[in-house]
Amino acid sequence: MVLEALSGSLKDTIRKIGKSAYVDREVIAEVSKDLQRILLKSDINVKLVVALTNTLVKRATEEKPPAGMLQQDFVVRILYEELLSLLGEDSKIQIRPQKILLVGLYGQGKTTSAGKLAKFFARKGMSVGLIAADVHRPAAFHQLQQISRQVNAEFYGDEKEKNPVKICKTGLEKLRDINVRIIDSSGRDSLSDDLLEEIKRIKNVVSPDETLLVIDATMGQQAGPQAKTMDEVVGISGVIITKMDGTGKGGGALSAISILHKPVFFIGTGEHMDDFEIFNAKRFLSRLMGLGDLESLLEVVQEAEITPEETEKSINKLMSGKFNLKDMYEVWEKFSKPGLMGKLFQSLPMAKMPGVKKIDEGAFENAENKLRVYRTVMDSMTFQELEEPEVINAQRISRIARGSGRPEQDVRSLMKEFKGMKKNLKEIQGNRGFKKMLKAQMKSGNFGLENMDNLTGGSD
Secondary structure, three states: OOOOHHHHHHHHHHHHHHHHHOOOOHHHHHHHHHHHHHHOOOOHHHHHHHHHHHHHHHHHHHHOOOOOHHHHHHHHEEEEEEEEHHOOOOOOOOOOOOEEEEEOOOOHHHHHHHHHHHHHHHHOOOEEEEHHHHOOOHHHHHHHHHHHOOOOEEEOOOOOOOOOHHHHHHHHOOOOOOOOEEEEEEEOOOOHHHHHHHHHHHHHHOOOOOOEEEEEOOOOOHHHHHHHHHHOOOOOEEEEEEOOOOOOHHHHHHHHHHHOOOOOEEOOOOOOOOOOOEOHHHHHHHHHOOOOOOOHHHHHHHHOOOOOHHHHHHHHHHHHOOOOOHHHHHEEEEOOOOOOOHHHHHOOOHHHHOOOOOOOOHHHHHHHHHHHHHHHHHHHOOOHHOOHHHHHHHHHHHHHHHHHHOOHHHHHHHHHHEEEEEEEHHHHHHHHHHHHHHHHHHHHHHOOOOOOHHHHHOOO
């Protein structure tokens, strides 16, 4: 996945800071060098890397941690804040009638992003129309037409017309009663004068509310200069980063964001029309650094209708490893709603660890079906077996299977899943910042990440 190498290296650096008995200038200098190597290897602009690490060193040596916060945690917090500044602002997308012009080079994912945008707005109750203004790529017209059918959007294009400005004028008129009109403009293999001139003419006619630059996350160092030129000549209001599920380094796109000083509106995380996320810098960085997606996790908890008291009790047991089949049954019962299991997994730190593959929706659906079977199996267990799973032997497995009407293999699979879950959750046990942050947010009732003191402050 894009940025997987960066994510893994950042986690290694954070672990190195945490293991340091004392954080002095030597340790800070070593961390700075590691960070420079990591960021440069990920294709992030040299000037940005130098500025970021210089600031990190200055702050880590001159600033004092708040009362009760360890120096190690304070350095991690500074690292978080400086990387956050690199990512810029959160999405500025508004749910209202508007015209959106998509611009960018060939192969960046403009046409697919147009479809994803259309589906996003349709889900918000807006009528959506797509206009095919790419007159240079032969397959562009038919691709956008097919996508419009797929997402149930209106479509306008003229395969015979070669003047994109005329297509836009006619399209806007034809779709004048549509809430959100999205224009898919032409691209080129490189940023040429004729492309920039064409986009300028289209923009003058369309007068879009948003002009969004579509950038491929796998682009290298050239992403920044190209984005800057596009902004200077055409003027863009935001960015869509595509192909975040790819294998590129991703630093070029991050550099472009920082150079532009423009917000990222969305990120594309796959080929399907649903693989599209509103960009939230804090969420993105938390996952990148292995802190988990706290905000998403709390949203899942709310959707599962779990009270703060129940949440804290479950989290304490899960993260301590001191939980049993009864606890697991109660958690599974709460998360039995379709789709919640997938959301829960993706919000945990382990979901973003190097080597953990992305799990598709079909797999989560199968997992939810499996959980229903397991709950049936547990309904045939005694109170002692639920409280003390270690007493379950071959004889008890046979009895439980008969009582639940399920084969013995299902009982054995349940026990295997239970033991595996306890083993995997050891990854979270050592994540002091994540656990502390969860407790602090539940106590305050604030489900955002604004209070950075809770990110890595102090010990439990």
